Structure formats: structure tokens, C-alpha cells
Amino acid sequence: MNTNFRNDLDYVNRVRGQMNKNQLMLCYRGEMSQEIVIALLNLTENKLNQTNDDSTIKTRVFSVMVECLQNITQQSKESIHAKSNLFMVGYAEHGYTVYSGNVVKKENVEELRSRILEINTMTEEELKEFYKSLIKNESLSGKTGFGLGLIHIARKTGNALEFNFEQIDTDHYFFSLSTLVDH
Amino acid sequence: MDIIKITATEDTPNVILDHINKVFEISGRSLPEDVVVFYQPVIQWLEELEKNPVENLELSIKLEYFNTASSKLILDILLKLEQIFEAGTPLKVKWFHISTDSDMKEAGEEYSEIVGLPFEIIAY
């Protein structure tokens, strides 16, 4: 990491290039906390309210954001990788794409990966049943893992959850999640 | 019995549990970081309610939004009410949703499927 900002304003062009290529509108990288989650919600909500999108899409974007970002908040507490949390919103053909990224421990990768794959293969009915059974499970009171949240996202959007794990060091991976919120 | 009055914030709902004025309502947005801590007074109140049931209590739930952590607590609240109902006290849940919010309507319908309580789903 550079300690001095590169004088080269071409960096701006590189960022803009990536923003355009990926149809991105807003990106935040850094610590996540309840305060920041709320601030990001307000920011996104205000931005989306300036469009004429139907309110269901907006509420769903909001909903996906909350689940992802609150999960990241929990995961990145006291983490040295707290600065690597990522949240982005981009334009999609009939709606928006919500991206989130954060560093996870290697030992948690497999479970997370299989949970997402499992959710992606479920039908609407199966997701509903899974949700109902999870929510009744006593052990969920309090610290929720990302289980209920992921199911909720899958149900609300009706889209597959896209994800990726990039190894960053021997013990850590960068987990990216992409959710399409559209009609 | 205590009266519970919690004023809404950006991430927590308005809660009124007032057996004297017969107002029982949870409204606004629910996305607190620690749902257990937030809803603890409500759960406690419900436990007191079990010992001192209020006849024909109508709980209004009028939420704009709630996160999945809250959804679990909402279920806990409804299950507690179900216990009281099954023990013989008539009561009912009024689930409100903005007319254009089909997600919230569906959420209410789902709770009514899981919990054995009289449920009224109201669009506004």
C-alpha cells in the first residue's frame, strides 16, 4: 500500500473505468458497524428515492443490504481485516445488484460455500420450508449466523446468489457475494 | 404490570405495551444490532402477561421493515402470545402492511401459518 497518494490522476480513470465496466454506482470500503450500516442505508435509500423505481425493488435492495452488512459487522468485529469490508451497489438491467465482500477465515469457507450452493438449488417451496424450520430453531435466538439472512435474500430476490472466494493468505479468504434485485 | 414505552430510532421500532390504555403496538423499523437486548423488555412483559392475562388484547404489528434477526424475535413474541391464547385468553394479532408492500403482507401470512393465533392482515 502506498503511503503517499499517487500523483497520477490516471488512477481516477482506472477507478472510473472499473465503475463503468461493472455498472457500479456506489462503493464503500472500510469498517462496518451498526452506525455505518445505518449511514449506508440512508445513503442508498436517498439515492434510490431519486429514481422512479417501484418501491418493492427499493425495499428489497434495502433488505439485502441490511442482511449482508449486519452479517459483515458481526464477522469483522475485532478483526484485523475490518478495513477490507466492501459494499457496492450497481445498476442491473431491471434493477440493481448489491455486492458485499469481507474477509473470512479459511476454516469457515467450506460451510459457507455449501450453504450458498444448497440454497441456490432449492425451489421456492423448499426455501419457504427451510426458512420456517430455521426460524423456529431455538439456537437462533441471539447470534444469527448468515443462514437465515441468506435464505431471506434468496427468497426475496428469487435469484441465485453469486459468490466467490479468493485466497488472500494462508488463513484467510476474501468472500464476495453478489445479489441481483430485479423484477 | 409494567407499561412498556420505547420510542423509535433509526434502527429500532416504536413499542407500546400499555394494558391500562389498551394500546399494544410495535411499529416502525426493526434492525437493531442486538435484537435480544432490544426485545428483552418485551419478552419480559409477555411473561408477566402470562401471569396476568389481558382479555381481548390486540397486538398491532405495523413494521416498515425488519431484519431476519428481528424476525426470530417477532416469532418468539407470537409464540408467547399463542401460549397465552391456548391457555384460554382471547387475543388477536393485527398485522399491518403498506398496500403496495407485498413482501410485508406475505410475512404476515407466513407468521399466521406458523402460529396458532387469530390473525388479521390489514393493508393501509
Add this chain to the structure above:
Amino acid sequence: MELENSFETKSSYQKQLSHIYSFHKLMDENDIMLVYCGDFSQELNKTLLSFTERKFKTENVEDNTRRKIFNIMVEVLQNISKNKVDAGENIPDFEAIFMLGTNNNDYILISSNLIRNEKIAPLQDRIEQVNSLDKEGLKNLYKEVRLNASFSDKAGAGIGIIDIARKSENKLEYSFVEMNNEYSVFSFLIRITKQ
């Protein structure tokens, strides 16, 4: 890659999202915290400002610094809004962008937006002028321009730049890149040294 087995790599659900990680690394290169690309209206600016205010408050950024960043940000965002290109034939396809970052020594604000070519000269002159002045010089210039303020566009643009220079206490970096005979892209980089 021992955790990937053939089933998973063939899974159609695990699309190539490596671009998210790449973008993250790009932001990391210069410790960028926030990037917004799109429309800059009064409303939107307010929203970006409250976000930043809130974010810096939770990080216990020193009051004085926070105020500086905020004030400079107001000017920068207003500049983008003022240069908003509404209608016309020759408008290049270019969305304005705003970035906010921090690194070990400085807070950095960057804007990049379209500007009409005729606005370049006075703006460039002003930036060069403020860059050549010291603290005392800037104070005097500010007073002078304030006193002579007519409500013409030129004077208006001038005060903002002086104000930014005074608050940032660093040289202002900029570039103009011509897009066509009517428009150029104005990129602006402001540094605020951490106290």
C-alpha cells in the same frame, strides 16, 4: 486451491466474481473509502455529506479535521453540481465521480466531471494562483475577492477554490482533458493532512 473440487468449479452459481476482489484491491491501492459515480444533485450531495459526517464521527476523527473535510467536500460537490450538463448535442458520455480516501498521512478528496471548455481558463488561473500563495497570501486573496464579489459566475467559482486551498493547506492537484470542442474533463485532487 485445495478447497475447490470439480463439482464446485463447474457450478454455474459461482460465476467469476473476481472482479469484485479486483475492485477491492484497486480501492485498497490508495486507501479509498468511498466512490460515487452518477448524478450530483443538491439532494444527493446532502446525502453524501451526511454519510461522511457520520462515518468520521464514528471513527473519532478530530473535530477540526472533520470540519475541514466536510467544508471542502461541500465545495467540491457543489462544483460538480454547478457544472452539471443538462442538455445539448455534443455532450460526451461521462458520468461525474467523487472519491474520498484516507491513507497514513492525508485525507483525499477527488472529483472528476465534465466542464465546458470556456470555463477552463479562469478555473485553471485560479488554481494556479492559489497554489502559488502561502497562508498569508491566501488570506489576503480571500479578503480581496470577497470584497470585490460581484455575483457573476467568475467570482463565485473563485471563492470556492480559495476556500478549499486555505482549508486543505496543501497544493491542489488537477488536470483538464479535452473531450471535444465544447467539453473537457476536470479532475481535482485535494489533500488534507491529518493533524
